[in-house]
Amino acid sequence: MPACRLRSTGLNDQDNGLRHRATGRRIAAMGLAAAASLATFSPALAQEQGVTGQSVGTTANVEAANDPLEGFNRGSFKLGMGLDHVILAPIAHGYMAVTPRVVRNRVSSAVYNLGEPNTVMNMVLQGKPKQAMRSTTRFVVNSTVGVLGLFDVASKMNLPRRDSDFGQTFGKWGAKPGAYLYVPLMGPLNVRDGVGRVLDIVTDPVSLYVGGLSTDFGKARTGVTIVDVRSNADPAFQALKDAADPYVTTRSAYTQYREAFIREATGDAEVLPDFDAPPPEAPPQDASPAAPKP
Numbered sequence: 001m002p003a004c005r006l007r008s009t010g011l012n013d014q015d016n017g018l019r020h021r022a023t024g025r026r027i028a029a030m031g032l033a034a035a036a037s038l039a040t041f042s043p044a045l046a047q048e049q050g051v052t053g054q055s056v057g058t059t060a061n062v063e064a065a066n067d068p069l070e071g072f073n074r075g076s077f078k079l080g081m082g083l084d085h086v087i088l089a090p091i092a093h094g095y096m097a098v099t100p101r102v103v104r105n106r107v108s109s110a111v112y113n114l115g116e117p118n119t120v121m122n123m124v125l126q127g128k129p130k131q132a133m134r135s136t137t138r139f140v141v142n143s144t145v146g147v148l149g150l151f152d153v154a155s156k157m158n159l160p161r162r163d164s165d166f167g168q169t170f171g172k173w174g175a176k177p178g179a180y181l182y183v184p185l186m187g188p189l190n191v192r193d194g195v196g197r198v199l200d201i202v203t204d205p206v207s208l209y210v211g212g213l214s215t216d217f218g219k220a221r222t223g224v225t226i227v228d229v230r231s232n233a234d235p236a237f238q239a240l241k242d243a244a245d246p247y248v249t250t251r252s253a254y255t256q257y258r259e260a261f262i263r264e265a266t267g268d269a270e271v272l273p274d275f276d277a278p279p280p281e282a283p284p285q286d287a288s289p290a291a292p293k294p
Contacts, residue, residue: 113143
């Protein structure tokens with residue numbers, strides 16, 4: 001096999017999971033209110049919740065959901081899915097048809113890299129200076145050696161990705177999620193994350209540095225991010241078509257994902273049994289019975 005093909009295959013395998021990392025936080029960090037609609041049911045959400053095309057919502061989930069505006073939210077969800085079907089899905093499918101996956105992965109890596117300064121800011125606000133410094137180093141390394149973030153060189157230097165946003169920061173300091181909301185062109189939210197998303201948008205360091213969305217860079221970044229996020233989310237959108245209740249599936253998966261995201265910040269992670277641990281060894285026994293005492 002030619003060396004160039006081996007390298008291409010290696011890059012594809014290395015970043016195969018990258019498309020599953022686009023979340024509401026990453027879209028908000030881009031300063032893209034419109035692109036947030038693409039996070040309706042992101043691949044990260046689908047992967048972490050194990051969605052296989054069936055609704056994860058049960059009667060208990062529906063009753064426990066903090067969704068006092070369910071009637072309005074269902075209408076908003078239907079409108080958002082309709083807009084996606086008419087506008088965004090055809091664009092994403094065309095992009096996927098003409099662009100090799102290895103190239104799409106490079107684009108996703110660059111988009112992710114531009115959100116790193118937002119992560120750094122929230123790590124500082126959460127009182128995590130060491131993680132903030134590591135994310136800063138990631139951004140510097142990938143923006144230089146990684147060629148403007150096209151290659152995730154930092155991960156090979158033991159600097160893994162860390163996500164953070166204002167919604168997580170509020171949750172870290174005790175803010176409750178509030179009621180569930182679905183807003184067209186914004187996607188699934190709760191009150192806490194909605195306020196956080198607005199702050200992510202208006203305080204995005206990269207957007208502020210380049211002068212906002214009105215600049216040529218801002219417009220290009222907006223367009224690229226919208227297409228990239230929607231193409232990454234396509235498997236999840238396809239899974240929703242087979243869900244018994246797509247609205248409940250989206251709400252349940254989003255709520256569970258955000259709860260896990262907050263636990264990650266507070267350190268209140270669930271302790272799971274180690275199923276890979278070997279069973280305890282039985283005490284040694286003599287092969288032959290003991291001789292009777294005289």
